[in-house]
Amino acid sequence: MANDQTSQTNDQVSRANDQSDQAIESYLIDMNGVLVQDEQLLPGAEEFIAWLRATGRRFVVLTSDSVYTQRDLAARLARSGLDIPAEAIWTSAVATAQFLAQQRPEGTAYTLGEAGLTAALHEVGYILSERDPDYVVLGETRAYSLERLTLAIRLIAGGARFIATNPEPTGLSQQGLQPGTGAVAALISRATGIEPYIVGKPNPFMMRSALRAIGAHSASTVLIGDRMDTDIVAGIEAGMQTILVLSGVDQRETLDRFPYMPSRVVNSVADLVDTADPASDPASGTSRRRRRARKTDQDHSQP
Numbered sequence: 090m091a092n093d094q095t096s097q098t099n100d101q102v103s104r105a106n107d108q109s110d111q112a113i114e115s116y117l118i119d120m121n122g123v124l125v126q127d128e129q130l131l132p133g134a135e136e137f138i139a140w141l142r143a144t145g146r147r148f149v150v151l152t153s154d155s156v157y158t159q160r161d162l163a164a165r166l167a168r169s170g171l172d173i174p175a176e177a178i179w180t181s182a183v184a185t186a187q188f189l190a191q192q193r194p195e196g197t198a199y200t201l202g203e204a205g206l207t208a209a210l211h212e213v214g215y216i217l218s219e220r221d222p223d224y225v226v227l228g229e230t231r232a233y234s235l236e237r238l239t240l241a242i243r244l245i246a247g248g249a250r251f252i253a254t255n256p257e258p259t260g261l262s263q264q265g266l267q268p269g270t271g272a273v274a275a276l277i278s279r280a281t282g283i284e285p286y287i288v289g290k291p292n293p294f295m296m297r298s299a300l301r302a303i304g305a306h307s308a309s310t311v312l313i314g315d316r317m318d319t320d321i322v323a324g325i326e327a328g329m330q331t332i333l334v335l336s337g338v339d340q341r342e343t344l345d346r347f348p349y350m351p352s353r354v355v356n357s358v359a360d361l362v363d364t365a366d367p368a369s370d371p372a373s374g375t376s377r378r379r380r381r382a383r384k385t386d387q388d389h390s391q392p
């Protein structure tokens with residue numbers, strides 16, 4: 090890499106760090122790749138959540154997953170060893186339901202998705218209908234049926250607005266890759282010539298609605314995520330400080346490809362817990378751990 094590019098990257102990182110003078114009160118934490126992976130706890134997850142509780146900080150756990158309800162996810166996290174209440178979990182399905190309720194209160198929708206999506210829509214007063222719905226809402230499902238896809242295509246061609254919960258082209262199952270919401274959306278778009286409006290990450294609506302849910306403000310909130318192209322960009326666009334963890338999708342080598350930078354890069358949330366100083370702030374503190382993280386921040390831009 091050219092030297093000027095390296096120093097430019099370092100400048101970007103230090104500028105991003107300079108924003109961190111604002112005291113941090115709240116955390117938006119991506120779930121997969123940050124706290125858990127395949128239902129296994131990632132390093133420091135338990136300690137980090139305990140630290141947030143002990144220091145009275147508000148937090149929300151975010152996920153693009155629209156398959157499960159908030160209660161389902163709370164139960165799954167509990168089985169993995171994390172005690173997080175259902176109200177502190179914010180899914181793309183819940184964000185989508187809020188978006189629709191704001192845009193068109195008590196509307197109607199035809200859904201391609203699982204309980205996480207239908208429950209969220211019912212919760213905001215939506216009626217599910219196959220006849221002339223206001224919206225066709227596509228989420229993640231394990232059982233796409235050609236019959237339901239065909240009906241969705243006909244409804245959209247007939248004027249229903251096309252909404253998708255999240256853009257991921259693939260998902261991961263125990264057996265390997267599977268088509269994600271984005272791939273199925275492409276099928277419908279190809280057939281209708283109409284692109285979906287996507288509510289989940291990286292749409293800042295997902296972040297802003299989660300902030301509202303806990304009464305938090307973007308200027309005093311940190312977003313922690315494992316993906317540059319969904320988590321970090323959405324955090325930046327919503328006006329938050331951002332921390333990239335390397336325990337999930339993105340690795341140090343890939344960071345320089347992106348036109349935006351996180352405020353900090355750490356190996357995992359374990360690096361955010363300073364047990365020696367429970368009152369320290371992992372996002373804006375000046376503890377020794379902070380200095381170490383600054384070093385970590387800059388390491389990635391070295392050739």
Ligand SMILES: [Mg+2]
Binds near residue numbers: 122
């Ligand atoms: Mg993730």
